[in-house]
Amino acid sequence: MSQISSLTELLRQSGGQFRFFDMGRRVQKFSVEQFEKIENQQTPYPYPYLQHAWVALMVWNPKNKQQGAAWFLKLPLDEQGFLIQAVRDDLLSRLLKNAGGVLQHEQSGEVPDDALKDNPFSFKPDQEKMAIFHAYSTLTSSEPASQYFEHAQQYFAGQIGFDNWQSLGFQGIADLVVRHEKGSNSKVITQAIPHLPDVPFEVLCTCLESIQPDHSLYEALCLRAEQTLTQGTANANHIAALTRGLSSGPTTPRKMALIKQILDTDYALEPEVITAIATRCHECLQEPTLLQVFLEKLAIGESGQTGFSRILSDLMFMPALRALILMQFRNEDRSPELTAAIGAMFGSDFS
Known part of the structure; x- marks a missing residue:
């Protein structure tokens, strides 16, 4: 041994x-x-x-x-x-x-x-990630998908009516998304996106963050995001789920514009939305003007000083972001609120 x-x-x-x-x-x-x-x-x-x-x-x-x-x-x-x-x-x-x-x-x-057994380094993933992991594991080992997969296929294909989502299983949606490259699954998801009620659409978005969608699928997601943001009637949970779905696509100008649009709204003051941007769209934050808006919203957001310090501690652990965040901290145009939040995190003599 x-x-x-x-x-x-x-x-x-x-x-x-x-x-x-x-x-x-x-x-x-x-x-x-x-x-x-x-x-x-x-x-x-x-x-x-x-x-x-x-x-x-x-x-x-x-x-x-x-x-x-x-x-x-x-x-x-x-x-x-x-x-x-x-x-x-x-x-x-x-x-x-x-x-x-x-x-x-x-x-x-x-x-x-x-x-x-009794290992201090083990952890138990949340149910969402377990569903995605299970979908990946059966696909990787060439095992059949879960018993919920076929029902999810039928639902997203519109065969049972988009309003009849109550019997859908999260695992079935995860199986469908992870198998998006199989058969016509990606096309089925793409065509369903404009018609989905909020709840199944939010579940779909939380699954989409773990794949790399093709162009048509991502285009449909962006179109729905633009319509949702224009209407401005969605709740924070919906915008957070939408942000997670958008995160899976390539970092294109369109994606950057959508994240900027979210940051420019009051949605970005909500903890679940700003956390979704920080944890899933951190590549977008390498753009200085976007990072500046993000920091200002984080400083005045509902997550408070605790959320500000916790989120930034995580982001500053990434070498690509650490230097950019420190540069923004030294930006003379930063607001008094951001200055105060930085002082509370690092000490008032931070420079």
Whole structure:
């Protein structure tokens, strides 16, 4: 056992197949090779959230797909975003103790479910992310989608009436979205978007954040967003869900304009909306004028000083944003409210 020096090495010796997913801001796949570089501190974790790497590890036996397990790991990162080596070693030691015999020696492809028993680095994802992860895991291992998938397909195809959404399962919508490249699923979703009532549309948006939609699907989403913002009658939860849906598309001028439009409204004062922009659309905030508006709204928003400090602590953990935020902090045109919020976070002598 002492010869094994990394988690990926341990998994390879198990004889099973495995995939890694990030579970932080959204659910997204990343390669085994990428995780190996992260483990060996050759590269920082690409998707830090709240100063941690939120990793899902899917492992299954290729000869018997029913023999599988999912591990959810919350691993602290250092100030530069690298995985802390002592944490990785501690995790590896615990895994070898709990599951080493099965993983290292038997090479059966079977992975014990209780390998993370009493592990301080494990976490339980929320229901939304679990639904997306489950959809990805069945797709990755070529397993059938959930029992709710067919009903979701029929609903989005308009076969049972768009007002009859009450029996829809979140898992079914997640399965449909994750399988958007299969058959006509993307076209079905695209054509449904203008007709969806608010509730199923919000669920759809929370699922869309975890895929890369094609042009037609994203175009339909942008059109509905523009209409919603023009009407100005939606509630904050709806705008937050819409923001999450928009986040999945490429950072184009149109997307930037939509995020700017949201920031220019009172919606941006609501905690759920400003949090959605911070956690899902942080790439947009690399544009200085957009970042300036974001900071001003955050300073006077309903989330208060606690929300201001918490959101900025997370954003400043990203190297690409840290320097830009500090530049805005030193902007002589900043408002008294932003100046006060900065002072409360860093001390009144911040300069």
